[in-house]
Amino acid sequence: MNRALRAAAVLAVASGGLVAVAAAPAQSADAEPDTCVAVLAKGETAPVDTACFSDFRALASWVTDGEITDAPRAAAVAAEDEALQDDLAALDAVVIGVEYEHEWLGGASITVIGEDGPCTGELTDLEYAVVNVGWEFAPPPGQGFPWWNDRVSSFTTGGNCWSNHFADEGFGGRNTGFVPIHNHLGGMNDATTSIIWS
Structure with missing residues (x-):
């Protein structure tokens, strides 16, 4: 992924309290990552890039080239950190969704970034998609493919998208039908x- 896209896809809070992040190289296998990220392009059915981190702080530090090293460790806490949001608001990240391992937005998560901007808001425009989350989303280090398959228990959406x-x-x-949060x-x-965002 190019540096401009990585810098643009940093952190944003959308209507559902989503946290956006950019893709990055995976951490060592001895880490216990629970914060993953995937970048999607419109019209494609596989991510442009996908990786996992030990926590949100590690992810934010990498995304901002070490400029932000004191972000909260939990993505959910970062979503409510107004000072952090202010620092990163100018970067225009577009988060189209966050998938969670457990119900009530808990457990491991993968934040999904739309590199081609927000959705149109029309449910007939099938804009972003992943044909097989197990083989297309990076598994946490120490886990093998297809780790994300049959593992999603809750999700939120952003960027004017429903999934x-x-x-x-x-x-x-x-299927769930198109909804903004579950x-x-x-x-x-x-x-x-598999998932479609529209």
């Missing part, structure tokens, strides 16, 4: 294989 989570690869099978996926809990 639809599907049980099968290639956007088939049971604290518990019920019958779709731990069943997501």
